[in-house]
Amino acid sequence: MAVNTQPIIHLTNVCKSYGDQQILKDINLELEAGKFYTLLGPSGCGKTTILRTIAGFTDATSGQVYFDGQVINNLPANQRQVNTVFQDYALFPHLNVAENVGFGLKLHKIAKAEIDKRVQEALSLVQLGDFGNREIGEISGGQQQRVAIARALVMQPKVLLLDEPLSALDAKLRKDMQYELRDLQQRLGITFLFVTHDQEEALAMSDEIFVMNNGQILQGGTPVDIYDEPINHFVANFIGESNIIPGKMLKDYTVEFVGKQFECADAGMRPDEAVEIVLRPEDLDIVPAAQGKLVVTVDSQLFRGNYFEIVAYDNDHNEWLVHSTNPADEGTPIGLTFDPQDIHVMRLHETEAAFDARLEQYEDD
Amino acid sequence: MQRKQRLSRNTAYFVPYTLWILLFVIAPVLLLIYQSFFNIDGQFTFANYQTYFSSSTYLMMTVNSVWYAFLITLATLLISYPTAYLLNETKHPQLWLLLIIMPTWINLLLKAYAFIGIFSQAGIANQFLSFIGIGPKQLLFTNFSFIFVAAYIQIPFMVLPIYNSISELKPSYVNASRDLGATNWQTFSRVIFPLTLPGVKAGIQAVFIPSLSLFMLTRLIGGNKVITLGTAIEEHFLTTMNWGMGSTIGVVLIVAMVIIMWLTGGSGKRHARKGLTK
Numbered sequence: 001m002a003v004n005t006q007p008i009i010h011l012t013n014v015c016k017s018y019g020d021q022q023i024l025k026d027i028n029l030e031l032e033a034g035k036f037y038t039l040l041g042p043s044g045c046g047k048t049t050i051l052r053t054i055a056g057f058t059d060a061t062s063g064q065v066y067f068d069g070q071v072i073n074n075l076p077a078n079q080r081q082v083n084t085v086f087q088d089y090a091l092f093p094h095l096n097v098a099e100n101v102g103f104g105l106k107l108h109k110i111a112k113a114e115i116d117k118r119v120q121e122a123l124s125l126v127q128l129g130d131f132g133n134r135e136i137g138e139i140s141g142g143q144q145q146r147v148a149i150a151r152a153l154v155m156q157p158k159v160l161l162l163d164e165p166l167s168a169l170d171a172k173l174r175k176d177m178q179y180e181l182r183d184l185q186q187r188l189g190i191t192f193l194f195v196t197h198d199q200e201e202a203l204a205m206s207d208e209i210f211v212m213n214n215g216q217i218l219q220g221g222t223p224v225d226i227y228d229e230p231i232n233h234f235v236a237n238f239i240g241e242s243n244i245i246p247g248k249m250l251k252d253y254t255v256e257f258v259g260k261q262f263e264c265a266d267a268g269m270r271p272d273e274a275v276e277i278v279l280r281p282e283d284l285d286i287v288p289a290a291q292g293k294l295v296v297t298v299d300s301q302l303f304r305g306n307y308f309e310i311v312a313y314d315n316d317h318n319e320w321l322v323h324s325t326n327p328a329d330e331g332t333p334i335g336l337t338f339d340p341q342d343i344h345v346m347r348l349h350e351t352e353a354a355f356d357a358r359l360e361q362y363e364d365d
Numbered sequence: 366m367q368r369k370q371r372l373s374r375n376t377a378y379f380v381p382y383t384l385w386i387l388l389f390v391i392a393p394v395l396l397l398i399y400q401s402f403f404n405i406d407g408q409f410t411f412a413n414y415q416t417y418f419s420s421s422t423y424l425m426m427t428v429n430s431v432w433y434a435f436l437i438t439l440a441t442l443l444i445s446y447p448t449a450y451l452l453n454e455t456k457h458p459q460l461w462l463l464l465i466i467m468p469t470w471i472n473l474l475l476k477a478y479a480f481i482g483i484f485s486q487a488g489i490a491n492q493f494l495s496f497i498g499i500g501p502k503q504l505l506f507t508n509f510s511f512i513f514v515a516a517y518i519q520i521p522f523m524v525l526p527i528y529n530s531i532s533e534l535k536p537s538y539v540n541a542s543r544d545l546g547a548t549n550w551q552t553f554s555r556v557i558f559p560l561t562l563p564g565v566k567a568g569i570q571a572v573f574i575p576s577l578s579l580f581m582l583t584r585l586i587g588g589n590k591v592i593t594l595g596t597a598i599e600e601h602f603l604t605t606m607n608w609g610m611g612s613t614i615g616v617v618l619i620v621a622m623v624i625i626m627w628l629t630g631g632s633g634k635r636h637a638r639k640g641l642t643k
Contacts, residue, residue, distance in 0.1 A: 055540075055544060056543075057540050057543075057544075076543070077540070077543040077544055078543045078544070078545075078546045078547055078548060079546075082544075083544055083545065084540070084541070084544045086537045086540070086541060087537075088535065088537055090535065090537035090538050090540065090541035091541075092538060092541070092542075092556060092560070093560070094559045094560055103542070103545050103547075103555075104545030104546050104547075107545065107546050107547050107551055107555075108546060151545070152544075152545075155545060155546070
């Protein structure tokens, strides 16, 4: 990142509490202009609160919210250059589609012809060009979703906040909207901050993801970084599916688990440090038992369409999840192999800053 | 067989209600209409209606009734809407609502007599006015006290429906409005008020219609200075014994109520508007 790039949104040490309950604990967040960001976490983790803090619907208990370099903590919501797409869309039922989209423009005393033109453009952008005269109650959930997006985009915000906007749609429509949102963001070049609890959605759409839990940002990075190098048990578990096994880091690039030593790609830990190992199910290949680095016994399997999901156990009763294009026989032992770089080693209780520092240090070697 | 039984049992549940409606709503209205076509000597005639619509006294009374009902409704609305709004913001709205509803448990006559005491020459209102140096004033038997007491009595019936529609309003509507740049006033006038209009309409119905036929308060508090249709009906039935004329006024009032219900009722918030534009 260039040194002189001003982040469009910058949160420093933002905390939020209701009474004794701490919703946000020391949130630091930087968003660059023109990127697609996602706040990902389970419900109640505080992701929506961050969104509301940026939109101005709620105040931070402490800490600063910057927009384009200016502190906006005390700026009321109606004067902020951000717009929100709400989870329940919040379309005004007493106005029709065009009136909803034109609501914000009308407040700004813009000439009627100009309003009509911009409303039409915004509706065309979300492929609802002919829907202006429809009532909100007459259109489907997916169409309401698009109207909500058009209503926010017509204001030409610098940042668009999206609060789980796809959660009410069915699976097929949701996939379509993921593509469309991503496409829209790239065409318009607006910064999107998207909130979701759906990790697949986050991985598919984002330039950068912030994984949250319990009011904290645990890890931020590109989808690939976060998937390949989760910082801790929670992130590894939350993003994708994983086998997480206790182990011991004997020395740099050598790790021990299930009683065996393996070559790995991680370093920078204390000798004999207790660690956790992540092996993704799709990185495990099935081979005859004699050739396997590990030998496990197949317990059950499910056909998932494009792969078989196999659950197996080793002699220490660790559960192993394997994704394979070929079926296995239940009750029979199979061998599993994997490459050294498929092993991801996680230290216990490592902070994101320490993690990044260690990564940089041993990658420089 | 079983279904038939259940059906007949369900119909049985309607019997008390149907009887009630027949005996106490439909029959009296029919009787009233029937009676309005007879003069004081028991002869069939249209004269009552002729009198009503040609006599300046009755027309004046009608105008008065509508005007005062309007003022009472307006005063009630101006007090009730902010009350309902604040109620929704409080931590224990149900408790406050109970406190607002509580006065309706007390008999109307008792409340009227209480106000006679409060507004009398030596009453607490005048004591206060004397204390701040602008009293005592004639409060009782004025139009002001009539509207004041009538509004006081009607407030709970206005607060309830408005509170219901405000509490049903999704908070995200308000956030969305502010998000799109609306000031607090714009949010109120363009989002909150239009969306709570059904509650306001229900409140207006609940207050305006009974206010049209108030008669006890006009006498006890208003000092009979304002003669409304309610007073006229009472006079005809109890004093002049001209039941025909009293019934005629009753029929006119019922027709007025139907018109008001039709005007404020609509059929859903959106359809009324669509009917106009398409």
